[in-house]
Amino acid sequence: MTDQTEALPRGVSRHPFVDQLAKAFRTNKLTWVGAVIFVLIVLVAIAAPLLSPHDPLQQNILHRLKGPGPEFWLGTDAYGRDILSRLLYGARVSLIIGVAAIGSAMVIGSAIGVVAGYYGGKVDLVIMQAMDVLLAFPALILGLIVVAMLGPSMENLIIAISLTAIPPFARIARAPTIVVKERDYIEACRALGYGDLRIMTLHVLPNVLSEILVMGSLWLATAIRVEASLSFIGLGVKPPTASWGGMIREGFENILDNIWLSIFPSLAILLVVFSLNLLGDGLRDAIDPRTRSDA
Amino acid sequence: MSDPLLRVRDLRTHFRVKRGFPNPETVTVRALDEISFEVKRGEAFGLVGESGCGKSTAGRSILRLVEPDSGSIEFDGEDVLRADKARMRALRRRLQIIFQDPYSSLNPRMRIGTALAEPLLVHGIMGKAEAAERVRDLLVEVGLPRDAGIRFPHEFSGGQRQRLGIARALTLNPELIIADEPVSALDVSIQSQILMLLRNLQETHDLSFIFISHDLGVVRYFCQVMAVMYLGRIVEKGPIPRIFDEPLHPYTVMLRDASPVPDPTARKAFERIEGEVPSAINPPSGCHFHPRCKHATELCRKVYPKWMEVDAQRGVACHLYDPASGMSPKP
Numbered sequence: 001m002t003d004q005t006e007a008l009p010r011g012v013s014r015h016p017f018v019d020q021l022a023k024a025f026r027t028n029k030l031t032w033v034g035a036v037i038f039v040l041i042v043l044v045a046i047a048a049p050l051l052s053p054h055d056p057l058q059q060n061i062l063h064r065l066k067g068p069g070p071e072f073w074l075g076t077d078a079y080g081r082d083i084l085s086r087l088l089y090g091a092r093v094s095l096i097i098g099v100a101a102i103g104s105a106m107v108i109g110s111a112i113g114v115v116a117g118y119y120g121g122k123v124d125l126v127i128m129q130a131m132d133v134l135l136a137f138p139a140l141i142l143g144l145i146v147v148a149m150l151g152p153s154m155e156n157l158i159i160a161i162s163l164t165a166i167p168p169f170a171r172i173a174r175a176p177t178i179v180v181k182e183r184d185y186i187e188a189c190r191a192l193g194y195g196d197l198r199i200m201t202l203h204v205l206p207n208v209l210s211e212i213l214v215m216g217s218l219w220l221a222t223a224i225r226v227e228a229s230l231s232f233i234g235l236g237v238k239p240p241t242a243s244w245g246g247m248i249r250e251g252f253e254n255i256l257d258n259i260w261l262s263i264f265p266s267l268a269i270l271l272v273v274f275s276l277n278l279l280g281d282g283l284r285d286a287i288d289p290r291t292r293s294d295a
Numbered sequence: 296m297s298d299p300l301l302r303v304r305d306l307r308t309h310f311r312v313k314r315g316f317p318n319p320e321t322v323t324v325r326a327l328d329e330i331s332f333e334v335k336r337g338e339a340f341g342l343v344g345e346s347g348c349g350k351s352t353a354g355r356s357i358l359r360l361v362e363p364d365s366g367s368i369e370f371d372g373e374d375v376l377r378a379d380k381a382r383m384r385a386l387r388r389r390l391q392i393i394f395q396d397p398y399s400s401l402n403p404r405m406r407i408g409t410a411l412a413e414p415l416l417v418h419g420i421m422g423k424a425e426a427a428e429r430v431r432d433l434l435v436e437v438g439l440p441r442d443a444g445i446r447f448p449h450e451f452s453g454g455q456r457q458r459l460g461i462a463r464a465l466t467l468n469p470e471l472i473i474a475d476e477p478v479s480a481l482d483v484s485i486q487s488q489i490l491m492l493l494r495n496l497q498e499t500h501d502l503s504f505i506f507i508s509h510d511l512g513v514v515r516y517f518c519q520v521m522a523v524m525y526l527g528r529i530v531e532k533g534p535i536p537r538i539f540d541e542p543l544h545p546y547t548v549m550l551r552d553a554s555p556v557p558d559p560t561a562r563k564a565f566e567r568i569e570g571e572v573p574s575a576i577n578p579p580s581g582c583h584f585h586p587r588c589k590h591a592t593e594l595c596r597k598v599y600p601k602w603m604e605v606d607a608q609r610g611v612a613c614h615l616y617d618p619a620s621g622m623s624p625k626p
Binding site for chain 2: 013014015016017183184185187188190191192193194198202203206207209
C-alpha cells in the first residue's frame, strides 16, 4: 500500500511553533527591531555591574544635579548619584518585576482559562465572573490597592501586578480552548481513555500557547509601565534602590534644576515598552487565526 | 458467533438547547430516539441517513462521548452505560473511533510518533522503546513510511492523515471500530484506497465496524448489514443485498434511487429527492417521514408506525408495509 501514498516532504520536521516564530520574523522586519532592542536591554540589565561607570548608590554632594558631561555621561541626581549607573540597575528592577509578575500571571491565568474553557458550564461561569470582577478594575488602581494593603516591596509589587494580569490571561486562554476542545482530536483523546488533566496539558495547552505567549510579550510592556507608575507615586521598591519610575519622581522634584533627571528614565521606559510592542505585534500577526495553516 | 458483539437497545440521546433572547426557552433536540440494533463479531454494520439524522450521535453515544439519556448498550455482555470509570477505561481499549475530518482529528502540535505511542503508554501496555517499535509497525500497516513518526500532522495530505487516524484507532487493538464518515472528506480516488485499507484491516485484525455514512455506494461496498436512520430513528434494517433488492420503507427507496448504480445498463433518470430533512427539534407528527412521502395516508400523519420484524434479519417501521403479504408500496 505504501506506493499508493504520495511522498512526504523532504527535510527535517520543524515544530509548528518554530515555524510560526520564523514567520513572525520573516514577514515583519519590525519584529526584528523589537527583538533586538529587547534582547540588548536584557543583556545590559544582566551586565549592569560590569557596564556601570559608577556605584548607583554612591552619593556625592559635590556632584549633585549635574547635566550630561564627560565624567557623568547622563548627569547626576540631587544626591550626586550617577544617572547612567542608576538606569542600568533600574533596568534590572523593572525586568525582574515585569518578568516575574507576567510569568506567574501567565501560568496561573492560562491554567484558570483552560480549565474554565475545557469544562464549560457552571465551572466556566463561576470562574469567568470572578475574573470579570478583577478585570473591572483598571490595572493601576488594582495594583495600587494591593500594594497599599501589603506595603511597598519588590515581592508585593510582583504580586500586585501579577494579580492585575491574571484575568486577561484567563480570558485569552479560554477563548481558543473552547475552539480547540471541539476538535476531533480531543474527542479521540477521550475515546482513548485519557484523563482530563492529560488532555488539558498535552493536547489543549500546546494549541493555545502561541496566543498566550503573544499576550505575554504585550503584557510585559504593560507590567513595566505599571511598575513605573506605582514607583512614581511612591508605592514601588524602596529607595535608595534605583527603579525607573522612582527616578522619574525624584527627577520631577528637581525638574527646574535638571530636566534630564526625568527625561532619561522616561526614555528607558519608552524604549522597553516600544520594543516589546513591536515584538508582540509581529508575533500576533504570525499567529493570526485567519492566516494560520494548522487551524 | 451467535452472540452479538454489540447490542444497542432503545438508545435515546436528547440535547437540550437554550434558544431565544431575551426570554430563552429550552428546546429539546431529539438526536436519537430509541434506536436498537446489533453488531455481530466480524461484521460491518452500516448506519445510513441524511445529515442531521443522528447517525454520528449514535456513534458518539455508544462510546459515551456524549451521554445517552436512556436505553442500554451491551458490549460483549458488559453494560457500557453502567460501567464505572475503571471499567470504562478498559472498555475504551476495545472500542475505537475514526473521524470524518482528517484535518481536525490530529493534534497539530504533536509529533505523529508521540501521538500514536501515547495510548500504549497511558494504558501501561508497553514501555517507551517497545511502543516506538509498535508505532513503526502500525505506520507500515496503514501504508505510511516507517519513519513518519518524527513528522507533524501538517506535513501529511488528507488521505495520509486519515491513515494516521486509522493507525491511532488501531493502537489499542480494539474489537469494534466506529467509523464516522471515514471517507466522506476525501477525493474519490483516495476513498477507495482507504476503504480497501479498512477492509484489509478488518480481515487481519478480526475487526467489527459500525460504518456511519450518507453514501449508499460506500456502505454497499463495505458493509454486510445496514440500518437506515431518519430523524433520530431507525426506519429500516436488514442485510445489504436484500435491502438494495427490495427496500421496504419509502425513504430507503428514495435514498437508493438517488444514489448511482454501478451498472451502466441500468441507467435511468434519478428520482428527485423531495423536500428537506425536518428539524429534530420539532419533528412532524406521526411518521416523521410523512411530509416527504408520496404514499402518506391519514394514519401516517397521526401515529408513528410500530417497528415490525419482517423476519429474523429484517425489520421496518412503516404503516404501508403489510406483514401478511410481505409487500410494501412500490414507488
